[in-house]
Amino acid sequence: MTANQSPKTGYDALLTPQNSMLLLIDHQPFQFANLHSHEPTLLVNNAVGLAKTAKVFGVPTILTTVVEERGGLLLKGIRDVFPGQEIINRTTINTWEDARVVRQVAQAGRRKLIMAGWWTEICLAMPTIQALGEGYEVYIVTDASGGVSTESHERAVQRMVQAGAVPMTWMAVLSELQRDWARTETTEGVAEILFEHGGGSGAALQWERQLLGVGAGA
Numbered sequence: 001m002t003a004n005q006s007p008k009t010g011y012d013a014l015l016t017p018q019n020s021m022l023l024l025i026d027h028q029p030f031q032f033a034n035l036h037s038h039e040p041t042l043l044v045n046n047a048v049g050l051a052k053t054a055k056v057f058g059v060p061t062i063l064t065t066v067v068e069e070r071g072g073l074l075l076k077g078i079r080d081v082f083p084g085q086e087i088i089n090r091t092t093i094n095t096w097e098d099a100r101v102v103r104q105v106a107q108a109g110r111r112k113l114i115m116a117g118w119w120t121e122i123c124l125a126m127p128t129i130q131a132l133g134e135g136y137e138v139y140i141v142t143d144a145s146g147g148v149s150t151e152s153h154e155r156a157v158q159r160m161v162q163a164g165a166v167p168m169t170w171m172a173v174l175s176e177l178q179r180d181w182a183r184t185e186t187t188e189g190v191a192e193i194l195f196e197h198g199g200g201s202g203a204a205l206q207w208e209r210q211l212l213g214v215g216a217g218a
Contacts, residue, residue: 008166015139015176017057021110024051025064025095025117025124029072035118035146037153046144048077049197050116050170055081056189057177060108063087064095066123096127105136112137114173116144121156132164143169171198 027047035043054061063082065074068089073079079087090098095117105113113136117124124145128138140160147153157167168176178190194202 013166014179015112015114015173016179017059017177019110020059020112020114020139020177021105021108022050022054022059022061022114023064023095023101023105023116023127024061024074024078025115025127026066026071027075027078027116027118028065028068031071031118031123032075034148037120037147037150038143043144043146044075044077045197046141046170047075047116048081049193050114050141050144050173051078051081052189052193052197053170053174053177054114056186056193059114059177060110061085062101062104064098064101065089066093066095067091093122094126094130095123096130101127105131111135112139114139114141114168116141116170118146119152119156120145120147121152125156125160128160128165129163138165139168139173140165141170141173142167171201 074087088100092098095101131138142157194205
């Protein structure tokens, strides 16, 4: 395959609401208790922001936990985004070894998989590497994922990139799905996500609305 044919280049390499699917993997208390690669509050903020992004754009989303009766329920902020949605509770450490996950992905018919998980080096790396081997394009959201140490996280990202994964951040996913501010059907939803999770970008947007007379927070 030449560089020009690679799915990592050209227009077709970009994410759209129609070609992508999100897997949120094991954002649970047990993993969070030993997560040291990122500042904890920021990581929770990013994971919830990513979940809300998928909801606004109608991106099919799979939620998973591993042995939640001992490892804890999925992060409340994510559950609140998808009330009533089935959460696949596995025994397999590798999400991709659970037939329910693989079946749901196949049924969706989308080849671009956006993935984030705790821990990066285990819960994210294993399904990413296996899905890549089965012909999926995997986009790993590195700032909504975290490992037991900075080194663990970085080595895992390096390993996945070497295998063919594309590293992204959650606000890059948000912007790529929006793509054009003329797509007004999602601009209000995007603005709300930025207000709540976008840090300085959200504050600046509030200010811009104030200056335009729209009203802060409108």
